[in-house]
Amino acid sequence: MYSNPKTVILGAGESGTGAALLARSRGLEVFVSDQSPINEKYRNELIQNGIPFEEGGHSANLLENTTEIIKSPGIPDSAPLVKSAIDKGIRVISEIEFASRYTNASKICITGSNGKTTTTSLLWHMMHTAGLNAGLAGNIGNSFARQVAGQDYDVYALELSSFQLDGMSRFRADTAILLNITPDHLDRYEHDLMKYAASKMRIIRNQTADNAFIWCSDDEVSSKMIKNTPLNQQVFRISLHDQGHEGAFIEDNKIIFNIKGETFSMTIEELALQGKHNIYNSMAAGVAAKLVGIRKETIRQCLSDFQHVEHRLEHVANIHGIEFINDSKATNINSAWWALESQNKPVIWIAGGIDKGNDYTKLYDVVKSRVKALICLGVDNRPLVEAFKDIIPVITETRSAADAVNAAYYLAQKDDVVLLAPACASFDLFENYEDRGRQFKAAVHAL
Missing domain, CATH: 3.40.50.720 (NAD(P)-binding Rossmann-like Domain)
Structure with missing residues (x-):
């Protein structure tokens, strides 16, 4: 000692x-x-x-x-x-609060229940392409503190979880992005969504008039929180429904970026990342990139050539007409819903792990329309089985990625999708969601 x-x-x-x-x-x-x-x-x-x-x-x-x-x-x-x-x-x-004491870098901070890894990675891709001396840290890659200690950058894209935000008091984001607030980690917040939401709102703590805040006005809980929060910083909204505000919105099937008097656009079809949730992610990253001085031509290029993040709706293989998709990062109900909703073929769904107070009823409609079988992957699968026993005709329990993949392959037919979208934390059987995703991919490649 x-x-x-x-x-x-x-x-x-x-x-x-x-x-x-x-x-x-x-x-x-x-x-x-x-x-x-x-x-x-x-x-x-x-x-x-x-x-x-x-x-x-x-x-x-x-x-x-x-x-x-x-x-x-x-x-x-x-x-x-x-x-x-x-x-x-x-x-x-x-660790984020601690590291911030030792750097003068600009910090673009991204939080939300879903989409923050994609948005953070997309923003870093833009900064890197633009030639900025930029770091990628927080809840992704090497830790913020490690990077500050070793090769401090001029600007950081920081993915911040609610747990990291809880441990901050003096930290200030130069640009803060709040993507959405949906039920997640409620076991850490006394099963109170508003306490979890208050944690997410710490992303704008200590911001001044010189700072910027980007948020999604289509998100119900975010709107409720912001309605009761004084905002002194520069505010930019993203929305698929409202138009004309500063930030980004949809008009005639185009994303319109409207930032500090400059307007530019690109069609939704040009986006590398498709799906409604990825339009939000692309909007948020694009607005933040423009605020940090990146040219609109570079923003358009990066939004159209970005590659999918590992473990986020990642195509793994197509074996005998069966597609295998790794969305191991879908660790809550909302992200699992997006993963299932984005499929247009019958789904063999692999789910399970540590339940964080999940309300599985929110998945019933999308499960009824898309899922033909459920493979439970966890130590305690009872909540999943109980929730879906009357909805999904075939349910199988497994305790390893290899067994789950083999069971799914046995049940699948040509033109089916085997989708790993756990809706749960990974720590019962795996080191983290990356370990779960990589074991899933290894098992698929071993077929």
């Missing part, structure tokens, strides 16, 4: 290890503590950089002499050690 820690980092995954590297590079006394065994990759990094740590539990005197805790986003505020720290008056912050 380190004898006199000043900064304690809870969790030694990508976020925690990145924070530790940044803290050490800035000369801070730091100690890393993880309740679980630390992944070998991160353990070796801590050892090589001389950063003291413990794993498999927290020491009884861990909080002694501690002035601040940097908490990994997967650790809830209700964890006993976190509650104890708060009771002792110790600051508990996120």
Whole structure:
């Protein structure tokens, strides 16, 4: 045990290890503590950089002499050690909050229940194509802290989850994007949608008149929250229904970008990413790109040549006329709905994992119209089975990606789609949603 820690980092995954590297590079006394065994990759990094740590539990005197805790986003505020720290008056912050202290880069921050990975990746693609010295971080790729420590950029596209936003107090987004608010992670918010929504609204915390806020006025919960929130920053709306406002909207089957007196457009058919949800994502990224100074020609080019994000409606293979699609990132009801709704062939649906308080009734209509069989992939499949036993004629339970893919392949016929869209978190059987998606793809390629 380190004898006199000043900064304690809870969790030694990508976020925690990145924070530790940044803290050490800035000369801070730091100690890393993880309740679980630390992944070998991160353990070796801590050892090589001389950063003291413990794993498999927290020491009884861990909080002694501690002035601040940097908490990994997967650790809830209700964890006993976190509650104890708060009771002792110790600051508990996120890795994003911590890293922001050590960079003067412009920060374009994207949140939402669905679409934030696609939007963040699309925005970074635009910035990179335009030649900006841009980083991609947050809930995607290498951690923000790791990048600030190693090769700090001029501008960042930051994907921010509600868990990361919860740990912020002084952080300020230069441009904030709120895509939507639909039920997700309600187990972390006392099953109260408004508490979850309030967490999402922290994306605009501390913004001033010099900053920008992009939001979707078609989203019911976002509209309700914003109606009761004073907005002092520059505001840009995206909508498929309203027209004429600053931001982006649809007119004559074209996206019209209207930003600070400059207007340009492109047809919906030109978008690389099709589907209604991807129109919103493209609009948001396009508005943000224009605000950061990217030329309209570059924005149009990037919106038309962008490649799908891994694990988001990713085509894997077509085997004997059966298409396999990996949407492992569909970890909630709304994103699973979009995945199912976008299919125009009969679906063998692979779903399951850790239920986050899901209301499966919201999927009934789309499931009735598209799904012919359900393959449950999880340790406890009872909520799924109970929800769909009277709706889906064939339901099978599995506990590995390989078994799920084999079962789906056995049930599928030519011109069917096997769709992995779990609607649940992955941590019962997999390391994360990426691990789940990659195991799914490996199993498909092994057929």
